[in-house]
Amino acid sequence: MYRRMLVVSILICALGIAPGCTPKESTTPAMTKAVLSLDWVPNTNHTGFYVAADMGWYAAEGIDLEIQIPSDPSAALKQVAYGNTEFGVSFQEEVTVARANDIPVVSLAAIVQHNTSAFASLAEAEITRARDMEGKRYASYGLPIERPILGELMACDGANIDQVEFIDVGFDAFPALVARRVHLAWIFLAWDGIQAELLGLDLNTLPLYGSCVPDYYTPVVVAGEKTIAEKPDLVRRFMKATARGYEYAIANPGLAVESLLRASPETDRVLVTRSQEWLSPRYQDDADRWGYQRAEVWSEFSEFMHSNRLVDKPIDPQKAFTNDFLP
Secondary structure (H helix, E strand, O other): OHHHHHHHHHHHHHHOOOOOOOOOOOOOOOOEEEEEEOOOOOOHHHHHHHHHHHOOHHHHOOEEEEEEOOOOHHHHHHHHHOOOOOEEEEOHHHHHHHHHOOOOEEEEEEOOOOOOEEEEEEHHHOOOOHHHHOOOEEEEOOOOOHHHHHHHHHHOOOOOHHHOEEEEOOOOHHHHHHOOOOOEEEEEHHHHHHHHHHOOOOEEEEEOOOOOOOOOOOOEEEEEHHHHHHOHHHHHHHHHHHHHHHHHHHHOHHHHHHHHHHHOOOOOHHHHHHHHHHHHHHHHOOOOOOEOOOHHHHHHHHHHHHHOOOOOOOOOHHHHEOOOOOO
16 A cells, blocks of 8 residues: 555646646756748658658757648748748749848758759640750749749740740649640659559650759758747757658668658659659768759859849858758
């Protein structure tokens, strides 16, 4: 009976519901709340985040992380920039525009080391090089960057962008291509490219990486200058757990995708699995570590955007990105 009463007393003290029982110091470190704002619905670009959350690696770093899917991705960048949310997913072109407009956002890591987008067409359209795009219909997202990128690619092959008809389809570029409303669409190979394979569609693709268009990081992990200045230890711990998640996804694509599917069970399992297999070796690619960013990539793409009047002034690349928080 004494032992039972002692056990009950210990449990009451442990729960903190009896006076005089609360210990002076907690042995459990306080968790820091933080928010990660995605750029889109959960997909294989984000697998490393979900692995790190699923494995408890953010919690092990003392971070209670909330992953949000913003209703307005364009607003998320400003929220991150001004420290209203701590972390986000964006793109080098968006960060460049932000920096040129004095919005204090910084890229912390390249999620994918090289550009994995491409201009794609159904094989029946017989577009095998940029010159073949003349006289064709292009599914436009309505983004300012599209014409300069496509124009540069075509100019390198002696073709004229003015000979392409832009059809505004919003964000339904791939469906418009599949429905044959257009001849050409700008896609991500890790997602729409895999969907095309699953649909049995034969695509011709002209990848941007390795072309005359400067390489750029898409997507990237971002934070605001305010967060970096005021919470550097949080940023370091967040990046440590995040890098661990992506390193796991690189080594174990089949296992890593399960973490993504648990977070987003409505996603097509076959599509996500095939996408993960394709993307995992490309996260780090030829860099010496995941997330590493090169100054020349930022500098060259900034000059490209400025020369094409996508920004009013060139940015300082050294302020736009940092590798300092990579483990």
